[in-house]
Amino acid sequence: MKEELAICDTCTNENCFIKKHIHLEQMKQYVAKKHSFVCKKSHQFIIEGAPIQGLYFICKGKVKTVKTGINGREQIVRLTKNGDTVGFRGFGTSKRYLIGAYALEDTVLCNFSNETMMEILRNVPEFTYDLMLFYADELNKSENNIRKIAHMNVRERVIDLLLYIHKKFGQTNGLIEIELSRKEIADFAGTTEEQAIRVISSLKKEALIKTVGKRIGLLSPSKLQSEIMEHKYF
Numbered sequence: 001m002k003e004e005l006a007i008c009d010t011c012t013n014e015n016c017f018i019k020k021h022i023h024l025e026q027m028k029q030y031v032a033k034k035h036s037f038v039c040k041k042s043h044q045f046i047i048e049g050a051p052i053q054g055l056y057f058i059c060k061g062k063v064k065t066v067k068t069g070i071n072g073r074e075q076i077v078r079l080t081k082n083g084d085t086v087g088f089r090g091f092g093t094s095k096r097y098l099i100g101a102y103a104l105e106d107t108v109l110c111n112f113s114n115e116t117m118m119e120i121l122r123n124v125p126e127f128t129y130d131l132m133l134f135y136a137d138e139l140n141k142s143e144n145n146i147r148k149i150a151h152m153n154v155r156e157r158v159i160d161l162l163l164y165i166h167k168k169f170g171q172t173n174g175l176i177e178i179e180l181s182r183k184e185i186a187d188f189a190g191t192t193e194e195q196a197i198r199v200i201s202s203l204k205k206e207a208l209i210k211t212v213g214k215r216i217g218l219l220s221p222s223k224l225q226s227e228i229m230e231h232k233y234f
Contacts, residue, residue, distance in 0.1 A: 006034075006036035006059040006060075006108055006110050008022050008031045008034075008110075009022060011059065013058075013059065013082050013083030014083070015082075015083035015084070016057055016058075016082075016083040016084075016085075017057065017085060017127065017130060017131065017134070018031065018034075018057055018110070018112075019083070020130065021124060021126055021127045021130075024124060024126065024127075026123055026124055027120070027124060027127070030112070030116050030119060030120050030124075033112070033113070033116045034110050034111065034112050034116070035110070035111045035113075036059065036108065036109065036110045036111070037108075037109060037111070038106060038107065038108055038109075039061075039103040039106070039107045039109055040103065040106055041103055041104065041105050041106050041107075042102060042103065042104075043102065043103055044100060044101065044102045045101055045102070045103065045109065046065075046086065046087055046097050046099065046100055046101035047097065047100055048066070048067065048068055048097055048098065048099055048100035049096050049097065050096060050097055051095060051096055051097075052087070052090065052091060052094065052095060052096060052097055052114060053111065053113065053114065054087070054091075054111055054112045054113040054114050054115075054116065054117050055085055055086070055087050055088055055091060055111070055112055055117055056085070056086040056087050056101070056109045056110065056111050057083070057084075057085055057086075057109070057110045057111075057112070058080055058081060058082055058083060058084050058085075058086065058107060058108070058109060058110075059082070059108040059109065059110050060082055060107065060108040061081070061082070061103060061104070061105050061106060061107025061108055061109075062079070062080065062081050062103070062104040062105050062107065062169075062178055063079070063080045063081075063084070063086055063101055063102065063103055063104060063107060064076050064078070064079055064080075064101070064102050064104055064184065065077050065078040065079075065080065065086060065099045065100070065101050066099060066100045066101070066102070066187070067098070067099050067100070068100075073187075074100070074187060075187050075188070075190065076184060076187045076188040077099065078099075079104075079164075079165065079168060079169075079178070079188070081168065081169060081178075085134070086101050086109075087099070087101065088134075088135070088138075091117070092118075092121075104178065104179070104180075105179075148160070149190060152228070154189070154191045154195050154196075154199060155199050155202070155227075156227060156228050157189040157190060157191060158185065158189045158191070158196055158199040158200065158203075159199075159203070159224050159227055159228055160189070160228055161185060161188050161189045162176075162203075162209065162216060162218060162224065163218075163221065163224055163225060163228070165178055165180070166218050166221060171217060171218065174210065174217040174219075175210075175212060175215040175216065175217040176215065176216055176217060176218070179213075179214045179215055180214065180216075181214055182196050182197050182200070182214075183196075185200070200216070203224075207219055207220075208220050208223055208224055209224075
């Protein structure tokens with residue numbers, strides 16, 4: 001992984017925890033300790049079960065977070081972009097990462113070690129409070145997602161994923177700003193690659209989406225939303 005200089009003061013990621021608190025005088029000493037680098041596309045920078053090496057903040061790029069499920073199959077549990085935090089599951093309560101993480105494209109990452117993060121949490125109450133709210137929000141999302149997925153069929157789960165990435169990453173020139181393989185779509189939707197391909201093909205025939213290579217564009221987000229409206233969360 002290549003070293004990369006990422007400067008917090010000039011960072012434009014207003015949603016980043018570090019950027020949000022960079023104005024605080026006590027944060028400067030901790031920012032100076034960070035390690036930033038480039039993780040190439042498809043490379044793994046967090047291995048599930050490996051010793052925790054602090055938290056990662058995405059300066060620029062996209063990342064998928066995975067969790068090993070039944071029969072050793074990896075399931076995508078989260079997709080992240082500029083400003084998002086990676087590796088927080090288990091931080092502070094476990095000595096090993098509970099998830100794995102891969103770069104979906106060449107990605108610039110900022111890593112704050114365990115020691116630095118613990119110093120921040122002990123000495124910067126504004127940061128600690130915001131992180132507590134973040135954990136509460138993530139827990140709420142996870143619980144809602146579990147209830148929602150339990151009542152969805154395969155088509156609804158794939159539609160739910162498409163609406164999620166459309167909202168998360170946006171759409172430019174008619175295509176969502178993230179490239180996922182059909183297997184990755186299946187892994188996130190909790191289905192097989194064959195079933196995911198069938199649903200995507202069906203949605204194309206119904207003129208609800210379009211595809212260009214691996215890229216997908218939503219032609220009628222409102223119609224797709226109406227299909228899963230009864231689940232009240234998308």
